[in-house]
Amino acid sequence: MGRVRTAIGLMSGTSMDGIDVALLRTDGADLVERGPSLYVPYDNALRGRWKRALETAKTIRERRERPGDLADAEQALTLCHAAAVKSFLLRNRLSPEDVDVIGFHGQTVLHRPDEGLTVQIGDGPLLAEETGIDVVYDMRANDMVHGGQGAPLIPIYHAALSANLPEEFAAPVVFVNIGGISNLTYVGEDGVLSAFDSGPGNMLIDQWIEAHTGHAYDRNGETAARGSVVPALSHRYLGSPFFSGNLRRSLDRSDFRPPVKGEVSIEDGARTLAHVTAASIVKLSDYLPQAPRTYVVCGGGRLNPVIMAEFAELAARDGARVIAAESAGFDGGSMEAEAWAYLAVRSLDGLPLTFPGTTGVREAVSGGALARRG
Ligand SMILES: Nc1ncnc2c1ncn2[C@@H]1O[C@H](COP(=O)(O)OP(=O)(O)OP(=O)(O)O)[C@@H](O)[C@H]1O
Numbered sequence: 001m002g003r004v005r006t007a008i009g010l011m012s013g014t015s016m017d018g019i020d021v022a023l024l025r026t027d028g029a030d031l032v033e034r035g036p037s038l039y040v041p042y043d044n045a046l047r048g049r050w051k052r053a054l055e056t057a058k059t060i061r062e063r064r065e066r067p068g069d070l071a072d073a074e075q076a077l078t079l080c081h082a083a084a085v086k087s088f089l090l091r092n093r094l095s096p097e098d099v100d101v102i103g104f105h106g107q108t109v110l111h112r113p114d115e116g117l118t119v120q121i122g123d124g125p126l127l128a129e130e131t132g133i134d135v136v137y138d139m140r141a142n143d144m145v146h147g148g149q150g151a152p153l154i155p156i157y158h159a160a161l162s163a164n165l166p167e168e169f170a171a172p173v174v175f176v177n178i179g180g181i182s183n184l185t186y187v188g189e190d191g192v193l194s195a196f197d198s199g200p201g202n203m204l205i206d207q208w209i210e211a212h213t214g215h216a217y218d219r220n221g222e223t224a225a226r227g228s229v230v231p232a233l234s235h236r237y238l239g240s241p242f243f244s245g246n247l248r249r250s251l252d253r254s255d256f257r258p259p260v261k262g263e264v265s266i267e268d269g270a271r272t273l274a275h276v277t278a279a280s281i282v283k284l285s286d287y288l289p290q291a292p293r294t295y296v297v298c299g300g301g302r303l304n305p306v307i308m309a310e311f312a313e314l315a316a317r318d319g320a321r322v323i324a325a326e327s328a329g330f331d332g333g334s335m336e337a338e339a340w341a342y343l344a345v346r347s348l349d350g351l352p353l354t355f356p357g358t359t360g361v362r363e364a365v366s367g368g369a370l371a372r373r374g
């Protein structure tokens with residue numbers, strides 16, 4: 001068994017809604033003790049700033065480039081994370097000395113796996129200086145250097161969690177993260193891991209709702225619940241080449257666009273996009289080694305009852321059931337942040353973060369850069 005460490009994970013995902021903070025005690029292998037978590041939402045001004053950063057980042061050709069005001073945005077984002085860590089420590093009566101390491105994801109502003117380019121803004125050394133805690137950051141880069149897609153990285157943590165699943169949810173099981181983008185991890189009876197991004201999660205729904213109402217998302221699926229699936233629109237999305245082959249791919253936010261305003265009613269658009277979210281996961285599950293018995297859902301999409309009902313109905317046709325992570329004893333809101341804590345500990349021990357079956361990397365590799373506390 002490796003050294004047991006206390007780690008904080010920080011995730012600012014593709015939805016750009018806020019920062020998830022989670023504490024984990026782990027040896028980076030089988031021992032996983034989940035601690036408290038905290039969600040720190042971004043206000044509208046910050047969300048607007050990160051969205052502008054996505055536009056600015058489009059010109060990047062080399063991952064260290066910071067065109068326009070991207071360096072300022074990176075500093076601001078890092079200081080937001082430092083504030084989140086400080087408030088987390090305060091609430092939980094912890095001091096920096098109680099924490100061995102922070103796993104810092106940063107904010108993805110560009111992801112072009114076909115060009116071997118992935119950019120997460122987030123200044124590890126600045127975060128280490130601000131918090132007084134060692135920071136492991138930039139965990140996607142080494143995977144790409146070795147031929148991987150640079151995502152998803154969460155599967156090895158899903159595998160660790162699967163060891164603690166109640167018997168009734170035993171393998172083959174699929175963990176699904178419905179964030180801005182969805183990704184899934186299959187864990188077979190023999191422990192085999194297979195993972196990939198599985199399509200748009202909430203991002204199209206968010207963009208559609210924001211364009212019509214100014215609200216950030218379809219709270220509890222209320223708009224979708226009043227609409228109907230528009231088959232032509234649904235087929236347009238599900239007919240994308242992304243779903244048409246056993247081709248492992250990871251997605252960027254810009255890979256799918258919301259419908260054009262006026263094309264369908266706001267309700268039908270929200271309903272159709274919720275259907276697309278659920279149907280794309282089930283569709284791509286056809287490429288898994290074995291049909292899953294259970295889907296364990298984490299990420300904000302589990303809080304949208306329309307997505308969950310669609311998903312449950314489609315999965316039931318294949319004899320599988322869909323449960324929210326909480327039903328299996330996990331926390332579906334903090335799972336990604338926990339994963340980044342877990343990955344940071346693995347990185348310190350030089351253990352692999354990614355595998356041929358998860359990102360398509362040529363061989364299992366570790367990753368991450370270490371910034372020592374100031
Ligand atoms: N009560 C709710 N009802 C409907 N949707 C919700 C609710 N709460 C959260 N969501 C959705 O979940 C999204 C946030 O999900 P999450 O935090 O898992 O995404 P993320 O981590 O940013 O994305 P990714 O996993 O792609 O990096 C919101 O943008 C919203 O669409």
Ligand SMILES: CC(=O)N[C@H]1[C@@H]2OC[C@@H](O2)[C@@H](O)[C@@H]1O[C@H](C)C(=O)O
Pocket residue numbers: 013014108111118150151152153154155179180181182183197250251336
């Ligand atoms: C490049 C990037 O940030 N990808 C994210 C995104 O959000 C969900 C999906 O696309 C996943 O591939 C990944 O995040 C998760 C946490 C991961 O790497 O496991």
